[in-house]
Amino acid sequence: MASIRQRHTFIVHSQFRDTADTLNLSKQKLTLNDVPGTRQDRLIVTTDHLKERGILQAVDNIRIEIVSRENFAHIAPFNRQLAWGTHINVVPTEIFNWNGFCKWIQSSVNSEITCIGQESFIEVPYGYYLHSPHTDSSQLLSYIENNYSDAEQEIVAEMEEANTASYISLSLNKNSTDKKTAGRLIAEAYWYYGRWTKTVKAGGPDHRVEVGLLGKIADDPQGELTYGGILAVIGENEQFVPTLFDFSPRHRSVYQPAVFYPDFRQPYGLHPKHLTTVLGDISPPRKKISVLDVAGENDDIDVSEATTSCGLYGYYVLPNFIFVDKYQVSDLADAQAGGIKRVVGIWGETDLEIPVWMVEKWGSTMLVELIPPEQPLLPGIMQQLDIEIPMHSRYEVPRWNTTVVKHDMPWPTLFWACNGSAESDMTTSPFDSNGLGHEYLFDPGTMFYYLHPNQTISNPVNKTHLVTNLNIPVVPLETYKYVQPWTVIVILLGCIWIFYKAFLGFRRDGGIRNAPGVKPDKDKLEKKGPKTE
Template identity: 30%
Template sequence: MRQRITFLHAPRDAIDPATLKITDSSLHGPVLPAVREDRLTLALDELPDELRQLLQRCDQLHIRWVSQQAYDTISPLYARLPPGFHLFYTPSANDGQLCHKLQEVFGPGLASCKTTQSSFTALPENRFSHSTAYQFYSSLDSISPFVAYATNSLCPPPASSSAAGSSSSCAARVDRLATASTLDVSFDVTASSRDALKVTAQWSLQDQPLVVTSALDPATHRVEVGLLASDPAQRGLSPHELGIAGLLTVVGQDKKPSTTVFKFPARHRRLPGTSPAFSAEFLQPTGLHPTLQLQLSQEAIRPPPPGSSSPSPRGSDKNEEHCALHAYLTLPRTIFADKYQLSDPLFLASKNLSALSYISQPIDLEAPDYVMDLWGSAVLLELSPPSLSSSSSSSQQWTAEIPLHLRYLAPAQGGYQDIQIPYPAVFWACSPSPLSTEPAKIPSSPFDKVHLGYDGLFAPDTVFWHVDPHSHAQSQGLLTSGVRVPVLDTGKAGWVRAGTAAVVALGFGWLVWKLAQVYLATGYGPRKQMEGLEVKMKGEGEDKKTQ
């Protein structure tokens, strides 16, 4: 087992190494405004048997959970996803127990996961090879069941009084996950640590108590603590790289912290500017075809600085770098986008959109929510911001509109259901090479994050410049947009049935009455038909005699 605890702070908040107190089992220091990231690397033989057997039937399994509560972060932890539970999965063998295990670990919030065949969507195989095979999403608002499962699985009751301290420390560490802003669980047989499960949690930028304790044997369990900050003035730093400097300590081995300086290409960055941000809200009244309006600040619609993406392949021209503003949505099955509507260039231009870059399949345009097993759909849209010259003089927010469509929902008491749609991820994607080739991948880094859904839709050397989300005042800090959907009122369903039967009966009676009126007025019946036939035959006989 290996633990890496990192406190990422602003350069101005660097602390004096002399203020750190390091012992054989702990590190203490002053309160530090920072983002805390904990990473736990577990070998397969350290996992419960059923979980190990599940992972052995996977080539890739990546779980990304993002809190609905707005949070702030710091370089280089800028990768963003819509709030909720994201799963990216590539099986090595047919496994019908994945959904059952997910519900056991993450609770009934994943009840929409039935089977991988019916609930998952397939990711495209004809674009780039670094994507997983399947995707699943659920608007899971809490990971409390996961905390309970991890406590029972990783922190068993102590067998002796000497192990009580270790169990107590483990339980305290796991309990902290309930306040995390993001949680990542990754297993990848193609990675360097192919026989290990990585669990990474991140907490929002805030005052963090600088306290790390470890009651485990340092000979078999390594606990590394880093106090790091970005270092833009680092020598030899290329425009596409980030510099990091700070202090590193291995608890149980080091008596004092050691300084470190390193650099790496950054795949995810924050868009430069004073306050680049966006918000998402449905236009009122919503109706059954609501429109999600994205409001972006002027800093957010300005392209990233040129030449700051990853290096171009040998022989290519740096001027080929292409940047485009995108919005990536994960829509639960209660709402969907119509790919045919979003294929009209004139319609897209009227909404400040450029193109529908991707939409997951299949999407049933008519099925109600309560008969579907599919989780929903993912949509990648390219936005069409104004040119730099036309937007630089304006201080107003720029808007883009995304038309969506609600499904029929199950009946409910009161005649309405409230649903929450997660904010999309908004970013500039910059690639130095044409998408028609398979360019070199960006080298991995200690803070790199891949398998986010949308990154598999771009070339491997694409750099993402993220726009921070900003919640509305009425949403209480949540990164979700609400819609109130009219449904059948269960309290009035009996009257609806009786009224429907009465209307059908009245309509049928009206049709019978009208037919009877016609019959009585014209006398057009079987006897009249026979009389008409006799007259016709008699006329034809007289015509023959005349001839």
């Protein structure tokens, strides 16, 4: 097996036509001209080809993902959804150096990421996780390009082109059950749409370059996807090879029309309420069965049957300026209120008191199971689900000339998690994605069906970013010269008033002789004698 494997996958749209004007294949190269569709590039290399392997040798599993802030479609079979930003998941070995790892992150991933050691990460069930709002992937791509010891021009060009992708990832899993990827460094880039004009050249003797142009043939919502198209190994094939294959994807989008949009209830204050509204057919994923299966009669009409063992979940990424009170959210779940059925887990910084400048960790994450609406008798009925979660903002550093601090919060990820069918083997998918992340919190055989975010409803001005804006109140610094002295004056006046009232009461009650707990002087009482008229 080649130590370098490079794959270009194009999911072509219906208007694509395979003609000599659009595709030109020779033994040493393939030229594409204005090919419309979704694209994924994948590069797999052995660590022997890397100049720097120190950090990678000290991890069992690592996955770095950079997701664009822009809303982009997740075209099958690339349906996995993540909040925008940089996601760093790591399972370290016993000899792991956290300080060195943070330096590597800032030098190789993004210098703007705040990382000072293990305390910057949150501990999750599978390892450690760090999220950053930065979405610039140029530094990570430069690391891949410069760290590749046989830096062929084709690899360099691919890394430069990937800077425009909507999604970038770099991963290494030494314990993977897939022999093709175990212990190998995998770089991936995803573009949800484009019209592609490019030339793909053959690699060296130990470098396999594959190109596939595929289209979806059939789709069983609970079972397999079927794709067909043409493949070519550049440097081996002079003609395209037709292909037809099926597989069970781990990640899908829901088939019924259901969208969601989040926002904070106003006024925000220091304790904002986060509301996510889901609209549409909020029913579990369904599989199509013919009436023949139901009544034993031959009929062409199809009906739908809900899949079993499905739960609706919400996964929240909460930066350090905001947090949830786990006891408060658990009380909502106990009362089956706010659309919350169960709190699966809250990981990260949940201290209720510390201000934002004392928070060491990047923030926290939360996974909750939601209460779906009562299922209608027939599919396609429009429904609404409101998920309201109380949150709390941290005290911010005082600022000049403003009374609020503006923050951007990622949208939550909403999905159905369903038990996979017994006969499905998702590991056989050439596009399988089962790395570190929210999917690791479920059983390995779980299938994920993602709801569609609808940014047009929640933010008609900014339709391209899945961003929830939050304004947190803050003390303006220019008022300090008035606030501080007046605060001292008010405190002093309050103390004087308290002492004055205490002194008056002291005198009225006869001073210390009649104070509570003081015994009267019997000799003086006897000498005083009875009172006479």
